Amino acid sequence: MNIRLYNGLICTMSDRTEIIEGEEIWVQGNKISYVGPYKRSNLIFDRELDLKGNLIMPGFKNAHAHSGMTFLRSYADDLPLLDWLKYKVFPMESKLKKEYLYYLNLLAILEYLTSGITSAMDMYFFPEEMVRASIDVGFRSVLVSGINGDNLDSVKNMEDNFLRFNENHELISALIGFHAEYTSSKELIKAIAKTAERHKVSVYMHNSESKREVDDCIKRTKMTPTQYLNSLGIFEHGGGCFHCVYLSQEDFEIFKQKQIAVVTCPSSNCKLASGIAPVEKMINFGIKVALGTDGPASNNALDMFREMYLTTVLQKVVNNNASAMDAVKVLEMSTKIGASVMGLTDCDTLSSGKLADLIVIDLHQPNMQPLNNILKNLVYSGNKQNVKLTMINGKILYENGKFNIGVKPEEIYKEVNKIKSYVFL
Amino acid sequence: MNIRLYNGLICTMSDRTEIIEGEEIWVQGNKISYVGPYKRSNLIFDRELDLKGNLIMPGFKNAHAHSGMTFLRSYADDLPLLDWLKYKVFPMESKLKKEYLYYLNLLAILEYLTSGITSAMDMYFFPEEMVRASIDVGFRSVLVSGINGDNLDSVKNMEDNFLRFNENHELISALIGFHAEYTSSKELIKAIAKTAERHKVSVYMHNSESKREVDDCIKRTKMTPTQYLNSLGIFEHGGGCFHCVYLSQEDFEIFKQKQIAVVTCPSSNCKLASGIAPVEKMINFGIKVALGTDGPASNNALDMFREMYLTTVLQKVVNNNASAMDAVKVLEMSTKIGASVMGLTDCDTLSSGKLADLIVIDLHQPNMQPLNNILKNLVYSGNKQNVKLTMINGKILYENGKFNIGVKPEEIYKEVNKIKSYVFL
Numbered sequence: 118m119n120i121r122l123y124n125g126l127i128c129t130m131s132d133r134t135e136i137i138e139g140e141e142i143w144v145q146g147n148k149i150s151y152v153g154p155y156k157r158s159n160l161i162f163d164r165e166l167d168l169k170g171n172l173i174m175p176g177f178k179n180a181h182a183h184s185g186m187t188f189l190r191s192y193a194d195d196l197p198l199l200d201w202l203k204y205k206v207f208p209m210e211s212k213l214k215k216e217y218l219y220y221l222n223l224l225a226i227l228e229y230l231t232s233g234i235t236s237a238m239d240m241y242f243f244p245e246e247m248v249r250a251s252i253d254v255g256f257r258s259v260l261v262s263g264i265n266g267d268n269l270d271s272v273k274n275m276e277d278n279f280l281r282f283n284e285n286h287e288l289i290s291a292l293i294g295f296h297a298e299y300t301s302s303k304e305l306i307k308a309i310a311k312t313a314e315r316h317k318v319s320v321y322m323h324n325s326e327s328k329r330e331v332d333d334c335i336k337r338t339k340m341t342p343t344q345y346l347n348s349l350g351i352f353e354h355g356g357g358c359f360h361c362v363y364l365s366q367e368d369f370e371i372f373k374q375k376q377i378a379v380v381t382c383p384s385s386n387c388k389l390a391s392g393i394a395p396v397e398k399m400i401n402f403g404i405k406v407a408l409g410t411d412g413p414a415s416n417n418a419l420d421m422f423r424e425m426y427l428t429t430v431l432q433k434v435v436n437n438n439a440s441a442m443d444a445v446k447v448l449e450m451s452t453k454i455g456a457s458v459m460g461l462t463d464c465d466t467l468s469s470g471k472l473a474d475l476i477v478i479d480l481h482q483p484n485m486q487p488l489n490n491i492l493k494n495l496v497y498s499g500n501k502q503n504v505k506l507t508m509i510n511g512k513i514l515y516e517n518g519k520f521n522i523g524v525k526p527e528e529i530y531k532e533v534n535k536i537k538s539y540v541f542l
Numbered sequence: 543m544n545i546r547l548y549n550g551l552i553c554t555m556s557d558r559t560e561i562i563e564g565e566e567i568w569v570q571g572n573k574i575s576y577v578g579p580y581k582r583s584n585l586i587f588d589r590e591l592d593l594k595g596n597l598i599m600p601g602f603k604n605a606h607a608h609s610g611m612t613f614l615r616s617y618a619d620d621l622p623l624l625d626w627l628k629y630k631v632f633p634m635e636s637k638l639k640k641e642y643l644y645y646l647n648l649l650a651i652l653e654y655l656t657s658g659i660t661s662a663m664d665m666y667f668f669p670e671e672m673v674r675a676s677i678d679v680g681f682r683s684v685l686v687s688g689i690n691g692d693n694l695d696s697v698k699n700m701e702d703n704f705l706r707f708n709e710n711h712e713l714i715s716a717l718i719g720f721h722a723e724y725t726s727s728k729e730l731i732k733a734i735a736k737t738a739e740r741h742k743v744s745v746y747m748h749n750s751e752s753k754r755e756v757d758d759c760i761k762r763t764k765m766t767p768t769q770y771l772n773s774l775g776i777f778e779h780g781g782g783c784f785h786c787v788y789l790s791q792e793d794f795e796i797f798k799q800k801q802i803a804v805v806t807c808p809s810s811n812c813k814l815a816s817g818i819a820p821v822e823k824m825i826n827f828g829i830k831v832a833l834g835t836d837g838p839a840s841n842n843a844l845d846m847f848r849e850m851y852l853t854t855v856l857q858k859v860v861n862n863n864a865s866a867m868d869a870v871k872v873l874e875m876s877t878k879i880g881a882s883v884m885g886l887t888d889c890d891t892l893s894s895g896k897l898a899d900l901i902v903i904d905l906h907q908p909n910m911q912p913l914n915n916i917l918k919n920l921v922y923s924g925n926k927q928n929v930k931l932t933m934i935n936g937k938i939l940y941e942n943g944k945f946n947i948g949v950k951p952e953e954i955y956k957e958v959n960k961i962k963s964y965v966f967l
Binding site: 390 | 594612613614615617619620621624650652656768810812814815816817818841844845848851854855856858859861862864865866868869906907908910911912914915916919923925926927943951952954955957958961962
């Protein structure tokens with residue numbers, strides 16, 4: 118399909134994060150072929166889309182998710198963290214079967230599309246089912262393994278998936294990772310580090326999400342999780358750490374020196390009472406920070422507008438400074454910085470040659486009026502209700518509240534409610 | 543119009559906050575005439591609305607707003623509080639003309655409808671224009687005066703408006719109030735207390751929004767704002783205080799003893815870096831707490847879903863307790879408790895004889911699936927995107943993304959952008 122998008126405002130995010138008027142975008146197949154002033158084209162467009170003054174921008178990149186946890190959404194809210202995990206999450210997860218994951222992932226993808234999220238970095242059981250769901254509907258997924266324990270065979274399996282998924286399909290890529298230091302043996306972590314060394318790639322994991330996790334690690338190893346992981350050689354080719362609510366000054370130095378990125382998940386950290394990550398300090402220190410929704414059991418939404426808003430206002434209130442964490446920076450974190458952390462630099466901005474992962478934001482809604490500062494207002498007042506169109510890999514998957522993914526939402530809801538009834542028996 | 547709503551889930555909030563299946567609701571004129579099991583009716587319905595399993599519940603009550611500030615939305619984000627006020631808000635407000643307020647208020651009302659807000663307690667300049675806008679489109683408004691300074695004539699004017707607005711129209715009511723202790727002379731506050739005494743009514747005002755405000759008051763009067771206001775007799779018939787981020791233990795006692803309600807505005811308090819109000823402690827102490835969006839200059843959205851989510855997760859994270867501030871309680875605060883604080887007990891719940899102010903929540907959206915715990919999930923994952931219908935006083939004003947208010951949204955946007963260009967000249 119060749120699609121022309123015209124008569125809109127454009128935020129390419131290529132160079133500076135600003136709004137351009139009077140330009141148009143052409144999509145040919147799965148790529149953007151032109152962004153610039155109106156000009157005559159010899160192309161035959163299958164569709165010419167009048168944006169009516171609405172904003173077109175890169176899609177949001179959700180840099181931390183457990184998509185398949187949709188079945189646990191609102192199953193156990195308002196519980197202390199350890200009760201939540203021990204009595205609710207773990208027992209139910211143990212009942213998961215591979216065949217459930219397809220529809221659980223599809224439900225998450227539906228929600229991503231409504232929020233303008235064009236790709237997610239996913240860590241969950243049976244990743245091949247997220248691969249299958251993503252390919253079937255056209256969603257872009259980055260799979261990251263979440264292995265645990267002390268079985269070194271799982272490292273081989275992790276490596277196999279890493280190689281296999283990266284060869285699999287243009288919508289799918291994979292990164293190396295494991296759940297966290299507190300769920301992995303030293304030997305497992307060392308074996309992962311060796312695998313990463315062999316492929317010269319970064320490793321991704323949960324890190325310093327709760328105070329207790331950090332305290333326990335110090336008691337056990339006399340090191341913070343970051344120092345401990347670093348001592349095992351896991352960060353030799355950089356890395357990405359999810360949450361990072363509690364970092365010491367020495368941890369900050371390691372993050373900077375080893376070029377480790379942070380994925381902050383403010384909703385989840387608040388709802389589980391984990392704390393508020395020092396994001397403003399990270400950024401001032403030169404650490405790259407992306408945004409993630411975490412899983413729907415602890416959020417409960419998969420909504421990048423919520424994460425953007427929280428990222429800025431929480432930094433303002435904890436730093437006692439209303440000018441902390443500028444909204445335009447947050448917009449970059451949720452798009453092109455996220456893409457960089459996820460290894461998706463081929464779909465991070467709107468420019469010729471990039472993959473066509475983009476969204477249209479409805480400015481003809483009361484929350485976006487009047488048009489004072491559109492980019493800042495996107496963070497402070499923007500809502501998934503403003504997502505008018507979500508395009509991934511050149512294909513429009515969501516438009517004006519309707520999905521175009523080859524499967525009916527009602528069928529997905531029905532299947533997920535069935536799965537829920539099996540699991541909660 | 544007589545409207546029958548059937549085939550939905552119902553949360554009446556009348557008695558317990560729970561979901562009922564297999565019942566229907568009849569609306570006759572501006573009132574609910576029946577809530578109960580399906581039964582034959584002799585009524586001729588103008589419309590029978592199949593809710594298709596969606597949820598019907600009371601509309602949200604926004605207990606603190608400055609609706610007319612829409613023109614300042616995103617005009618000055620990411621600025622320290624005092625610069626924001628002194629160099630941006632006050633100079634622009636001084637250029638406001640009465641004729642601007644009609645459309646500025648209409649813009650806020652549009653946004654309220656999209657978020658399922660069926661009434662707002664409004665404090666802003668030229669309240670007669672909010673009255674006019676509300677009546678013209680069918681919105682329910684509670685006007686509260688926000689007088690300032692030391693001119694005792696303004697108290698007479700306040701009383702005149704109070705009497706006039708309460709007689710004016712079934713959609714309009716009024717309460718007595720003033721801006722805050724730090725902008726009012728002692729004589730003014732005493733005169734307001736006398737007026738309240740004469741009418742035996744509560745008084746509403748901003749109180750203890752920022753630490754500096756509290757410190758300054760203590761320096762000036764040797765009392766906290768609450769103690770000072772109490773010493774001037776302002777709370778003799780109860781009262782309502784907006785924000786209340788910083789309260790002393792003695793303040794807590796006064797709130798309880800004098801039956802003063804709090805209206806918490808978490809978004810605004812975070813964005814302006816004012817702090818996080820001790821809402822969990824207030825509720826445990828027996829203080830009534832409602833929710834407010836504050837004005838669009840400091841939020842920037844007018845969205846009750848945002849306020850509900852923040853109210854619960856902020857209490858969890860600051861109290862280091864994931865079970866703090868139960869979501870169902872928050873749902874009550876944003877509806878029937880808000881109604882009680884706003885003097886709207888005739889439209890607080892869904893039962894026979896109450897005014898028909900209600901909303902329909904679309905559960906056929908991915909963020910509401912699967913159906914584990916709908917009421918909690920409404921707070922944790924609910925979004926204005928789920929608002930399928932907003933009815934006020936028996937009239938459907940918003941349905942499936944379309945407004946039915948007798949004026950086109952595009953006309954309102956055009957007028958507000960014009961006003962913005964006049965003011966920002």
